Amino acid sequence: MPSLLDAFALLYSTPIIPIALLGLTWGVVGGALPGISASITMALLLPLTYSLDPTSAIVLLASTYIGAEYGGSIPAILIRTPGTNSAAATVVDGYEMTRQGKAGEALGISLWSGTIGGLFGLVMLVLLTEPLSRLALAFTPMSYFGLGLLGLTVIASMTAGSPLKGLAAALMGMMVATVGTDPISGVTRLTFDSADLLSGIEPILVMVGLFAVSELMSQSGTLAAADAVVQSVRIRLPRLAMMKRLLRPQAIGSGIGTVEGVIPGAGGTIAAFLSYNEAKRWSKHPEEFGKGSPEGVAAPETANNTVASTALIPLLSFGIPGSNSAAVLLGGFLLHGLVPGPNLFMENAAVVQGLYVGSFIATVGQLLVGFMIMPVCLWLVNRPRPYLAAFILALVLSGVYSLNSSLFDLSVVLVAGLVGYAMRIFGFPFLPAVLGVILCPLVESSYRRSLVLAAGDHSIFIEDRICLGLLIAAALFLAFSMLREFRAAAQSAEAGRTPK
Amino acid sequence: MNKDLTSGIILCCVALAYYAASRTIAVSSLEDEFGPHGLPNILAIALGLTGALLAARGFFARRAARPDVAAAEPSTHGKPLRALGLLAIGFAYVLLVDKLGYAVSIALLIAAVAWYEGLRPSWRLAAISIAGAALFWLIFVGLLDVAQPAGLLF
Structure with missing residues (x-):
């Protein structure tokens, strides 16, 4: 395990502090812009990281x-x-507090709880990631095939509403990944004699298109009327008595955030709502929830900030991103030729150490940056949205070009945006598609390597115990999701038959 | 047609097109048992089946006059034609940047998108577009040393 001293020694060799604070500031500003999610904020930045060192x-x-x-x-x-x-x-409660003239207090509770949640999540990340990744050391090509398949089925099965659509999205993502040179035989596939497609379509282009461009398209035409005017607000951190009161919802948020972060596909939104419900259930003042309860702000904010760290556990251990934001982070790893998993800890320990230290600095730095950046956020929230859309599209196109100096990449991003927009219209989730693009090469190459090792004998996948376990888990996830789908359909049909 | 039926049919068409394209993958003497076309074939069939199931679900939901859950949700994706217009501005940038150069093209892009999204043409809009272009040029060309297209004009 990378020692704490080694990790902090990085502070002298790499500009981690300014980089972490810069990323934090950009994140706060991006997150504060309605419609720009954490994953989009990260995706916008992804091309710019190309010119930086991996850490x-x-x-x-x-x-x-x-x-x-x-x-x-x-x-x-x-x-x-x-x-x-x-x-x-x-x-729910944050805006109620604003209506009661307690906006500064609500923002302070959010900031404080986010810091607590972030620190707790970081501790979990450091404690759990490496032991889990050691398990992956025993992995054979067969095990990697099972892992890749599990990653795909877990996400496809956890897409709320329609596993079928999740599966279709994953398949489409995999189709994109098959473009280019075949990893085993060297034959070109689906390149249509285009030299630009020989090396395939990079996952980063798909991500930026799906998340950022499709979001701009979704908001098109609704921007001019959406301006909101906010007066100046001063953040007020909670006092000692309030801090004590917030301990219980923060503990609930941290616990739920840890579990939800580790489960692929769950994410911060589910964690936040679950924490809100549980905080209400265990509160001494449940009647205040929905009417401006500080606990109603603390619980979800602790949870989603915990998830920001714990979602990295499956990513760093096995290379399986559990959320959109983790998928974008995986894109950052791949962009620099880094493959998450046990080898990352051995071959690129400095990157992992840097990630831990940088996350710590960013989490603690929130308290300072949160205060300083507030006027900028208020100024941005009050800008005419058309300017924001224009600058975001300019940033996307400039950033993507900087990756390979290729105009073809820009077209790919715009086409991915169009596909993403269609997916939004028809209610298809993005995460399975992104995972399809990322995991397909792992699934295909490990499957084919395994078959070469076993001279074409498929029983090798059952003889490998880790692979067998992962395949059973994948089958269970699929069965569970299909059962859920049938139940939902049956309930819906029952509701349709019930006379009103 | 409800969303499931429409998207199911589209998926079947995508699967067919993909399958047709995958038939053109060359055969290699170096290929393994599974081959480079093994996965594309499986993906095409799986997507076709998924699309068919989705379409069937949409079809029966329509026959049962079951309100489409997705359709009942408030629209979160604006107006498609407007969205396509924004995309067209992006493609216009891709076509022009090689000829006009990065600085001019990015200024035009900012102005065009802001105008398209509802701002009236004004000196202020022009000034902000030029200032924005200068900022992007400074970040990408000056700071990050990325060689953006110079164009034919300069």
């Missing part, structure tokens, strides 16, 4: 994630519009 790039992205989780609560509390999805639960 700085990963720290920048991770700090952005942390900042965006806090930033999302700012418009949720001030203008009843969550900046990020996971801040939706904060709206």
Whole structure:
């Protein structure tokens, strides 16, 4: 395990502190802009990390994630519009507090609880990640095949509403990943004689298109009328008595955030709502919830900030991102030729150490940056939205070009945006598609390598115990999701038959 | 047609097109048992089946006059034609940046998007677009040393 001293020695060799604070600031600002989620904030930054060293790039992205989780609560509390999805639960009591003239207090509770949640999540990240990754050392090509398949089925099965759509999205993502040169035989696939497609379509292009461009398209035409005017607000951190009162919801938020962060597909939004409900259930003042309860702000904010760290556990251990933001972070790793998993800890320990230290700095730095950045956030929230859309599109196109100096990449991003927009219209989730693009090469190459090792004998996948266990888990997840789908359909049909 | 039926049909069409394209993958003497076309074939069939199931679900939901859950939700994706217009501005940038150069094109992009999203043309809009272009040029060309297209004009 990377020692604490080694980790902090990085502070001298790499500009982690300014990078972490820069990422944090960008994250808070991006998260504070309604409609710009944490993953979009990160995706916008992703191309810019190309020119940085790997440690700085990963720290920048991770700090952005942390900042965006806090930033999302700012418009949720001030203008009843969550900046990020996971801040939706904060709206309920946060905005009520604003109506009661307690906006500064609500923002202070959000900031304080976010810091507590972030620190707790970071401790969990450091404690759990490496032991889990050691398990992956025993992995064979067969095990990696099972792991990749499990990653795909878990996400496809956890897409609320329609596992079928989740599965279709994952398949489409995998189709994109098959473009380019075949990893085993070297034959070109689906390149249509285009030299630009020979090396395939990079996951980062798909992510930026799906998340950022499709979001701009979704908001098109609704921007001019959406301006909100917010007066100046001063953040007030909770006093000692209030801090004591907030301990219980913060403990609930940390616990739920840890569990939900580790489970792929769950994410900060579910954690925030679950924490809100549980905090209400265990509160001494449940009647205050919905009417401006400080606990109603503390619980979801603690939870979604905890998730910002714990969602990295499956990513760093096995290379399986559990949320959109973790998927974008994985894109950052891949962009720098880093593959999460046990080898990352051995071959690129400095990057992992940097990630831990950078996340710590960003989490603690929230308290300072939160105060300093507030006027900027208020100024931005009050800007005409058309300017924001224009600058975001300019940033996307400039950043993507900087990756490979390729105009073809810009077209790919715009096409991915169009596909993402269609997916939004038809209710298809993005995460399975992104996972399909990322995991497909792992699934395909490990499957084919296994078959080469076993001279074409498929029983090798059952003989490998880890692979067998992962395949059973994948089958269980699929069965569970199908059962849930059938139950929902049956209940819906029953409701349709019931006379009103 | 409800969303499930429409998207199911679209998925079937995508699966067919993908399958047709995957038939053109060359055969190699170096290929393994599964081959480079093994996965594309499986993906095409799986997507076709998924699309068919989705379409069937949409079809029966419509026959049962069950309100489409997705359709009942408030729209979160604006107006498609407007969205396509924004995308067209993006493609226009891709076409022009090689000829006009990065600085001019990015200024035009900012102005065009802001105008398209509802701001009236004004000196203020022009000034902010030029200032924005200068900022982007400073960040990408000056700071990050990224060689953006110079264009034919300069």
